[in-house]
Amino acid sequence: MFGKVMSVVLAFLGISAFAKDKNGKSVLLSVQEEQLKQKYGEKFVESFKKDLAEFEKDGAAAESAVTGEVQAQLEDERESNVRLMDRIKALQESEKQMKALLEERDKTIERLSKEPAADAGEQVTGDNDKGMAKKFKPDMSLAHNQWLDAAFKGAAYSGNTTIDTTELQKEFGKYVSSERLQIIKDLMGTTESIRYMSTIMTDKTEVRAQQAAIDSVLQQFVPYWTPKSKSTFTPLTIRNYKCKINVPVKPSDIMEDILGYLYDENLDPQDMPIVRYILYQLIFPKLDEEREQALAVGVYKENSASQDGGAASDALDCMDGYVTQLKALKTASNKKVTWLLDGETLSTDGEALLEQIDKAVDQVKPLYRKKSMFVHADPDLVIRYSRAYREKYPWLKNQDGEKVKIDFTNFTFAPLEGMRGTGVFFITPKENFKHLMSKDPQRTSIRMETNHYNVDIMAEWWEACGFWLAEAIFAYIPPEEEEEPESSQGGGV
Known part of the structure; x- marks a missing residue:
């Protein structure tokens, strides 16, 4: 877990390693500490500093926590998150389109219910x-x-x-x-x-379909009316x-x-x-x-009903x-x-x-x-x-x-x-x-x-x-x- 956090912190700060003190221990510079507080909060920074000291107490370098396996896991998680966000956006767009369609249908039904039918039948007013x-x-x-x-x-x-x-x-x-x-x-x-x-x-x-989809509109400028050819789509x-x-x-x-x-x-x-x-x-x-x-x-x-209605x-x-x-x-x-x-x-x-x-x-x-x-x-x-x-x-x-x-x-x-x-x-x-x-x-x-x-x-x-x-x-x-x-x-x- 510390390896993943370490990788994220290094990437956020844009560095590959921390500064070291005379004992070879990692040190957070003031500007780096402030940047992390602004991004993740003071509680995160204090916890990270404790984990950093604990990891290096036996002489291990903090940067060694970021192994190839950790980097691969993080990359997989990033790709998974990107795919998830794409799916969420697609679902939100689909839901938005469905909602707009239903609202339009309801408005149409409400409007038409106030108009007499073509055969002068009973009018539904909605009043x-x-x-x-x-x-x-x-x-x-x-x-x-x-x-x-x-x-x-x-x-x-x-x-x-x-x-x-x-x-x-x-x-x-x-x-x-x-x-x-x-x-x-x-x-x-x-x-x-x-x-x-x-x-x-x-x-x-x-x-x-009376008009198929428009397949192309862009063309080079000439000072004449030059509409593009009709679509070849088949309705x-x-x-x-x-x-x-x-x-x-x-x-x-x-x-x-x-x-x-x-x-x-x-x-x-x-x-x-x-x-x-x-x-x-x-x-x-x-x-x-x-x-x-x-x-x-x-x-x-085709149903051919007899005089009594048929089956x-x-x-x-x-x-x-x-x-x-x-x-x-x-x-x-x-x-x-x-x-x-x-x-x-x-x-x-x-x-x-x-x-x-x-x-x-x-x-x-x-x-x-x-x-x-x-x-x-x-x-x-x-x-x-x-x-x-x-x-x-x-x-x-x-x-x-x-x-x-x-x-x-x-x-x-x-x-x-x-x-x-x-x-x-x-x-x-x-x-x-x-x-x-x-x-x-x-x-x-x-x-x-x-x-x-x-x-x-x-x-x-x-x-x-x-x-x-x-x-x-x-x-x-x-x-x-x-x-x-x-x-x-x-x-x-």
Whole structure:
């Protein structure tokens, strides 16, 4: 430990050795002592002087404490600190961008909620006088709320224990009216993969970049207007999809579940009304899980409903996911995309896998190598890579916990559950990885209808994801996956 402190002090003072007294002992000059006090404080200086005297009492020179091993350790620590600070800065910048995006989205939703919809539908005002910003309070005079309140307090409820679905429907309507914007946000909650996308708010059925990125602006001066040539980047088409949920619920069957939830979470019945429980504990968690799967590996299939409505479609039939779109681009032999390890199968040997990943990131175009980007990947692949890395370098510690950074790059693995089992991974800037959602609150609806002893929850919204420019995609598709059916977008070019 003293060797490290000694090395730091010598480096700070800009000397290789201390002055010596007549007995050959190290002496701190007044100016040096003052410099150290200014930098580290008087307590440090006194402690250092004692340690210095203790080290030299047997005749050893203080400078001998700075061995080659100590210098190597300090250099490793400096490099580790530099990498850590770079990661912290990257995370802070990512958090700053996400916060700005969410603030902009909230401002847009608030502004658009005050404007009438194009089809002259019901206007959502957001005016405090109309209750939009008021917190919803359940009507405790309703039979189902009285039953729940009595059961929660351990009392016997003397009223009718049959749930009046008409009352529940009215309360649901009031709940949605009072907290509509928040419910819409939570209906379209941020899933695991959406965190790595940039949002486009649109009501078009498909979007396409009108102007690709500016690739060059600098030129030599001449006294004429000489605009530079247009970019050669290739915009891709992202198709928007209309989705819905139709969920039947029998309220009488979930009352005991709500009581258990209130007990576990130490909540009062007024804190978790039945209508909120139905949305936030029964529907939204499952919806987020299925949206994540559809956004990743969904394959859109046209649903031909008969007069009686036909059968409900599978969750993965709602849209083309980003993995599906990449496979379609590969099947279409799109040359604008950089296909990493093209034609190679990832090795089952750990050390060979490490070499393949290093080779893949080296294939990213130089223009993008300096950018901090994520390697969106099958979680199974990330686990295999992490285990292989730990086996090859057992003495290294993962300072970022579960985050796995690829050495000598600005790329970090982002395991996405929706990609599990695909063997796919891809690298692209966040601004090139798009999530589409409606900018008009009227195009997103949620309501409840009664059906004898059941209530039916219905919601509709528009959503999609995709890529903006082909040249900014660097993707690996396992050879055995290349021949799968193409997406409905047919490559999206």
